[in-house]
Amino acid sequence: MERYWNEEIECMSREDMKKLQDERLAAQVKHVYENVKYYRDLMDEKGVKPEDIRSTDDLHKLPFLSKADLRDAYPYGLLAKPLSDCVRIQSTSGTTGKRVVAFYTQHDIDLWEDCCARAITAAGGTNEDVCQVCYGYGLFTGGPGLNGGSHKVGCLTLPMSSGNTERQITFMRDLGSTILCCTPSYAAYIGETLHDMGYTTDDIKLKAGIFGAEPWTEEMRRSIEKSLGIKAYDIYGLTETSGPGVSFECSEQTGMHINEDHFIPEIINPETGEVLPEGEVGELVFTSITKEAFPLLRYRTRDLCVLSRKKCSCGRTLIKMSKPMGRSDDMMIIRGVNVFPSQIETVLIEQGYSPNYLIEVDRVNNSDTLDISVEMNPDQLSDKVKDMQQQERALAEAMKTMLGINPKIHLVTPKSITRSEGKAVRVIDRRKLHD
Amino acid sequence: MANVRQISVFVDNKPNRLAGVMKLLKESGINLRALSLADTKDFGILRIIVNDTDKAVRLLKEAAYAVTVTEILAISIPDSPGQLSRVLDILGADGVNLEYLYAFIGKSDRSVSFVIRVDDNIHAADSLTRGGIIQLTENDIAEM
Numbered sequence: 013m014e015r016y017w018n019e020e021i022e023c024m025s026r027e028d029m030k031k032l033q034d035e036r037l038a039a040q041v042k043h044v045y046e047n048v049k050y051y052r053d054l055m056d057e058k059g060v061k062p063e064d065i066r067s068t069d070d071l072h073k074l075p076f077l078s079k080a081d082l083r084d085a086y087p088y089g090l091l092a093k094p095l096s097d098c099v100r101i102q103s104t105s106g107t108t109g110k111r112v113v114a115f116y117t118q119h120d121i122d123l124w125e126d127c128c129a130r131a132i133t134a135a136g137g138t139n140e141d142v143c144q145v146c147y148g149y150g151l152f153t154g155g156p157g158l159n160g161g162s163h164k165v166g167c168l169t170l171p172m173s174s175g176n177t178e179r180q181i182t183f184m185r186d187l188g189s190t191i192l193c194c195t196p197s198y199a200a201y202i203g204e205t206l207h208d209m210g211y212t213t214d215d216i217k218l219k220a221g222i223f224g225a226e227p228w229t230e231e232m233r234r235s236i237e238k239s240l241g242i243k244a245y246d247i248y249g250l251t252e253t254s255g256p257g258v259s260f261e262c263s264e265q266t267g268m269h270i271n272e273d274h275f276i277p278e279i280i281n282p283e284t285g286e287v288l289p290e291g292e293v294g295e296l297v298f299t300s301i302t303k304e305a306f307p308l309l310r311y312r313t314r315d316l317c318v319l320s321r322k323k324c325s326c327g328r329t330l331i332k333m334s335k336p337m338g339r340s341d342d343m344m345i346i347r348g349v350n351v352f353p354s355q356i357e358t359v360l361i362e363q364g365y366s367p368n369y370l371i372e373v374d375r376v377n378n379s380d381t382l383d384i385s386v387e388m389n390p391d392q393l394s395d396k397v398k399d400m401q402q403q404e405r406a407l408a409e410a411m412k413t414m415l416g417i418n419p420k421i422h423l424v425t426p427k428s429i430t431r432s433e434g435k436a437v438r439v440i441d442r443r444k445l446h447d
Numbered sequence: 448m449a450n451v452r453q454i455s456v457f458v459d460n461k462p463n464r465l466a467g468v469m470k471l472l473k474e475s476g477i478n479l480r481a482l483s484l485a486d487t488k489d490f491g492i493l494r495i496i497v498n499d500t501d502k503a504v505r506l507l508k509e510a511a512y513a514v515t516v517t518e519i520l521a522i523s524i525p526d527s528p529g530q531l532s533r534v535l536d537i538l539g540a541d542g543v544n545l546e547y548l549y550a551f552i553g554k555s556d557r558s559v560s561f562v563i564r565v566d567d568n569i570h571a572a573d574s575l576t577r578g579g580i581i582q583l584t585e586n587d588i589a590e591m
Contacts, residue, residue, distance in 0.1 A: 425513065
């Protein structure tokens with residue numbers, strides 16, 4: 013039997029949900045316009061007044077916010093409540109530049125934890141469970157979010173944070189943890205360590221895992237499920253909107269239900285900003301309609317995915333998003349096909365090549381060209397030219413299967429592609445020079 | 448064993464790549480005995496026979512070149528019309544499949560040497576011996 017944390021909301025009819033969203037959106041836009049000068053200026057620039065936003069149908073009139081805006085407005089520029097009303101700060105890792113800080117009132121913490129409680133319940137969690145949280149605690153939202161959700165559900169909560177894996181397993185065994193919350197890569201590592209320590213899944217009581225905060229594949233899901241003897245559920249969120257729990261997986265495991273009573277999703281064309289119909293791949297945009305302190309309207313996540321209102325066997329009517337397929341800022345459109353560097357990297361690793369590569373895109377006679385320079389594998393060097401050309405052909409074939417278009421592969425000397433200390437430059441798009 | 452070790456080096460089709468390999472060998476006093484370069488649009492495979500194979504391989508690897516060593520056959524035949532044709536006929540008659548071959552300077556100006564790359568060295572070496580063709584050892588070549 014499927015359990016819900018808030019059945020009224022999670023199984024609400026589309027009409028009622030839209031009504032709720034309409035009311036909340038109109039009130040939120042007014043709140044933001046009155047309290048956030050940064051966004052008020054953006055709205056004024058576009059000639060949009062709060063009165064123009066009466067329902068979700070008017071959402072497209074609002075200006076977007078991006079990560080760049082968050083940096084410009086750092087630290088208080090997007091704050092919508094006096095600091096005296098705020099009780100918490102969380103922050104992003106800051107790996108791609110300046111940190112983003114998000115503010116929470118007690119109400120914001122409650123709604124965030126409530127979203128996490130929905131996720132834990134959807135994974136089968138009740139007050140009978142022992143929930144081991146090995147996301148990092150601190151500024152990172154993973155630990156605090158799931159910790160709070162676990163409290164709400166009434167699970168016996170183990171606030172382990174990450175690291176010290178043998179101790180994680182000792183606690184897991186001694187205290188009979190039934191639910192594990194962490195990143196998927198850490199779950200895989202816990203599974204490996206469990207077996208290295210000579211235990212099997214019979215030695216632990218885990219039944220479910222809630223894993224997020226990084227991209228993971230279906231293959232990884234199956235391997236974690238096997239090594240820990242559990243069902244593995246995906247969870248999605250970002251500090252800018254609150255943290256984990258913006259969306260979560262149910263027993264069907266075919267995408268994540270978005271808590272759309274708090275976050276209205278849209279899918280847009282990342283190039284033009286145009287809103288795309290349901291079922292099309294594009295950039296995910298969220299509008300927070302209930303948060304008080306840090307309510308972002310039309311925030312561009314840069315995650316690419318698909319939305320679906322297909323009926324779900326779990327009974328929830330909340331719209332579903334697919335696993336993010338990549339980042340919009342990495343996406344290239346070549347001959348009309350979406351290509352991500354991550355896909356190219358996957359093929360290279362599968363085929364035994366170094367993941368150091370250079371992608372060059374150009375336009376010759378009005379047709380896009382894709383050239384990939386790949387460091388040849390020194391163990392595969394042959395004195396025969398035809399062997400080497402065969403390697404290039406085999407790699408091009410594997411790329412075509414993955415990407416849907418035929419690239420030209422160029423083998424180059426090992427270690428000759430420039431390494432970078434920070435974010436590596438992997439793509440040179442010369443088409444922009446011609447435009 | 449008459450087989451001779453040939454070093455193959457992967458070189459990008461860019462200016463100075465070949466020069467880099469030659470400079471490295473020059474500085475270490477290694478002498479080239481035979482050389483051929485097979486190239487494609489993107490890269491070349493430099494094949495060389497040197498007077499000190501082990502040292503050359505070690506130095507090239509230390510300098511991060513992709514290197515592989517293959518055993519090839521080397522022969523010496525009289526420098527007169529029809530000699531190479533005779534060798535190919537012998538190999539052909541025995542069904543030896545030739546991958547590539549290249550000439551290099553021989554012991555004297557009355558003979559010429561060839562590197563012969565086949566898939567089955569033992570079979571080919573037998574065939575050459577039976578046909579009365581002189582095969583060179585790695586030592587022979589090093590002392591040229």
